[in-house]
Amino acid sequence: MCGLEIPTDDHVIVGMDSPDDAGVYRISDELAIIQTVDFFTPIVDDPYQFGQIAAANALSDVYAMGGVPKTAMNLVGFPLKQMDISILRQIMQGGLDKLKEADVVLVGGHSVEDQELKYGLSVTGFVHPDRVLTKKNIQVGDCLVLTKPLGTGVINTAIKGGVASAEVIERVTRQMAALNRDAAEMMKQFSVHACTDITGFGLLGHLAEMVVGSGCSLRLNADTIPILPGAIEYAAMGLLPAGAFKNREFRESMVGFSSSVNPLLRDLLFDPQTSGGLLICLDRADAKQLIGELHAKDIGEAAIIGDVLPAAPEKIRVQ
């Protein structure tokens, strides 16, 4: 989009000039809409599960902005000549069931014939214009709460390569299909300063976006960062996706690692995530209470992974 003129107006709260998880547009003093779209090629073999994951992933951006998703539309690219149409039906069923779970209605969609299967959704949500959560506004003294373990990128590559164990596949599929709704609802009880969901840029890529221009720096505690079973092992086998290397190349100048941090873990912090967890910034006392409530609600791997410090030459320190 570089160099192109982007139309805008006074109602745009979050738009192209400050890239975030979704766009936000003010309708009245009480209501703004959140709009987002996300689609991709299959990451797991089971069509129903793929539909569930695609929907959970698309809905996540609305949760990360502090909103409630309301309506959705399907986006489909399908290779009619190579694939049985019943596969598409199973994918849609997975997506629909996930929308039902999230109390979101499907109001339409569009499909095209494509050489490669693609599925995703465009989602619209509501939020009060004063309660929009963006990536900006982190504050010194905040803690960083991550609600899902990392490692979906490397595990999905292992699945593609046919080397992932059945148990690891089951676990990662369940995690990717899990909605961020409960975590989002719980965080609204607290004064949250900033929030995003961890997706394609990896944990460090998304943290870099949060810290740029904030006048702060971040400190991560490597031991507390939750990692999916199998992820370290597959990273050691050389199964990191190309995206992890791209993310690292783009952001590594902002990050310093203590020598004690395992090199494999360093790479996993750049691993692109599908339907990753929320990254929530809030006061230390609030963060501790939020963690307690997330654990009680079965979001058992949520953890405080670091905190926000005053500006430093090293924007992000992992120790």
Added chain:
Amino acid sequence: MTEIDARGLACPAPVLKAKTAIETQRLNAVRVVVDNAAAQQNVQRFLETQGYESTLETDSDGYVVVGRRDATVRAEPQAGPVTEAGQIKIMVMIATDRFGYGDDTLGSKLMVNFIRTLNEMGPDLWRLVFINNGVKLTVEGSEVLAELKQLQEHGLQILVCGTCLTHFNLLEHKQVGETTNMLDIVTAMQLADKVINL
């Protein structure tokens, strides 16, 4: 030196190509040519976990990763289990729910007895793998569940074939062990000092 041309391939294909080559041909020296930095780093990492020393050359074709390992040194993944000096690794593979041929009732009784006595192997017992009819010993109603759970609690890794559980419709009834695939089983066979088949 064997050369693997993995140019034009995206991750994880270059690693899988290298893996197949070194495993089927038992290579002690290999050159892997790739055309992108991600594949280069992944291939280097893979070779290093397989006991190779890797060096990187760049030429006009792209990146060339050269891996060499000492033929006398066993390849063993770095992340592999640590065993005490003098201890050997025994893998017991159980492909049946009965011990021996002949009388089935006797066979079942002998199998229960066998599993109960297995811990006499001590710390040398390294992996217990269940395939085919053997997986029935790991599901609800098996007479040796308590014994297997105890072995597992003491740190023994129990692997249960996922394809077999699915075949018998028992995937949800498994009570002990880790569901596994053929790659894990083959790797375990290769790493074990002794494999006992039942």
